[in-house]
Structure formats: C-alpha cells, structure tokens
Amino acid sequence: MPAAASSCSSSDGPPLRQSGPVVVVSPHLDDAVFSCGGLLQAHPGSVVITVYTGVPDASDISTDWDRRCGFSNASQAMEHRLAEERLALSLVGSRGKGLGFIDSQYGGGEDEDLPNLAERLLHALSSLAAERVAIPLGLCHGDHVRVSDAALKVREACPGISWFFYEDVPYRYRSGAVQERLAQLRARGIAATPARLETDFSGKAEAVSVYASQLRGLGGSPGDDESSERYWRVAASVRPLA
Numbered sequence: 001m002p003a004a005a006s007s008c009s010s011s012d013g014p015p016l017r018q019s020g021p022v023v024v025v026s027p028h029l030d031d032a033v034f035s036c037g038g039l040l041q042a043h044p045g046s047v048v049i050t051v052y053t054g055v056p057d058a059s060d061i062s063t064d065w066d067r068r069c070g071f072s073n074a075s076q077a078m079e080h081r082l083a084e085e086r087l088a089l090s091l092v093g094s095r096g097k098g099l100g101f102i103d104s105q106y107g108g109g110e111d112e113d114l115p116n117l118a119e120r121l122l123h124a125l126s127s128l129a130a131e132r133v134a135i136p137l138g139l140c141h142g143d144h145v146r147v148s149d150a151a152l153k154v155r156e157a158c159p160g161i162s163w164f165f166y167e168d169v170p171y172r173y174r175s176g177a178v179q180e181r182l183a184q185l186r187a188r189g190i191a192a193t194p195a196r197l198e199t200d201f202s203g204k205a206e207a208v209s210v211y212a213s214q215l216r217g218l219g220g221s222p223g224d225d226e227s228s229e230r231y232w233r234v235a236a237s238v239r240p241l242a
Helices: 003-008 031-042 064-068 074-091 111-128 142-157 177-187 204-209 212-218
Strands: 023-026 047-050 095-098 132-136 162-166 192-195 231-234
Touching: 023 031, 023 111, 023 142, 031 047, 031 074, 031 132, 031 162, 031 204, 047 111, 064 074, 064 212, 074 095, 074 204, 074 212, 111 142, 132 142, 142 162, 177 192, 204 212
Parallel strands: 023 047, 023 132, 047 095, 132 162
Antiparallel strands: 162 231, 192 231
16 A cells, blocks of 8 residues: 555554544445435534546446436436435535546446555545544445445555444345355455444435435335444454365
C-alpha cells in the first residue's frame, strides 16, 4: 500500500469512540440505507462511500434492470439515483462520497479493478480519518463481493480502525447466503463474530421509500423487515482452513 496508508494505520492513538460518526462502504446507490439505515441514523454525521456511481461512456445504454426501474438509459438512471441517494442520506443525517466506478450492469465491475478499488478506498478512508467502518459482507452480487474483498485489502493497512461487516440487503434473505460467505471468509483466514451496534430505526422506512426507482425494480420492500440489520465484527485473522 502507498504512503497514504500511514494516516489510517496507527494503532497507538486514542481509544476508539463507541459513539460518533461511522463510515459505511456501499457498493451501489441504495445499499447503505437498505442495509445500514438504522446504524446511520443512530450516528449523525456519518459518511457513506459508494463505489459504483459512475456513468458509462455509452450513457445511452439501456439495461433490463434500468428498464424495470423506469429508466430509458444509464445517464437518466444514474442522475435520478444520485438524487434519490442525496435525499435518503439527508434523512438519516449522513452525507455521501462517490468513487465513480462503473457497475457491472454497464460493463464495469471487473476483477482487475480490485487493486485500483482498494487504492481509492484507502485514500477515501484516510481523508475521513475513519475510526469505525462498516463494509458489505459480500453476498451473491459480483459488485458486492468485489467491494467487500477490496475493503478487506484496505483493512490490512489500517489496523487502527474497527471493522464491521453488514449483511447485504436484499441478498441476506437468500437461504444459506450468509453462512456460505462466512465459511468462504474463514477458509481465507478471516474470522467474523456477531456484533451489536447502536441503531435507530425511527426514520429508516422513510429513507428507504425515497429509492422509489429501485423499489419498483424489486417489486416492493427490499426485505422482510426494514428495521432488521445484522453486523459482524471483523475479528483478528485466523489460520486458513486446510
């Protein structure tokens, strides 16, 4: 990792606060509020770093998902989704920071982007002086897996940060998805233990409702219970399973 790692790798500073803002790393526009809206509302001033916020060069491309959400092309979809994101984050007392990567539905999200993604995440976290970071567990969707893996790379350079996984909504509701991912991580030497983080669900439903385009594509609520969130502390590395 580059020199910027030094600004977030010190482990001998002041103790980490149990209250105050957090940083949530989100693959797409909506993932943070769907998965962590209660966490964000309980910690005003938090920041959401969203990875896939870029518009592809062929901005007139039309995908099945965008059409299901009511959009005619990628440019229209991303402009509208960014507006939804700004409003939803304001409702949970947070602000957003986009990294501008192109998501897989537009031909982005390739595995070779992983080192660049990790580099950009490292610099973003360094600039925010993050103390507690929540990252996607990395369920089902390739973009989610890539963001989770990139964040775990950054974690190696930032031992002074408290790291947590959040269970990705709506994929956490797929049978066995969470257990399968936890087993994959443990086989790589990455342990996770259940964590109980402070949450406030009083305004989450309103914030979720702002993502009208994505809810249209999903056919309704992103999950069975909008007030349910689950977190895992990324524990010290363990010996990979043989």
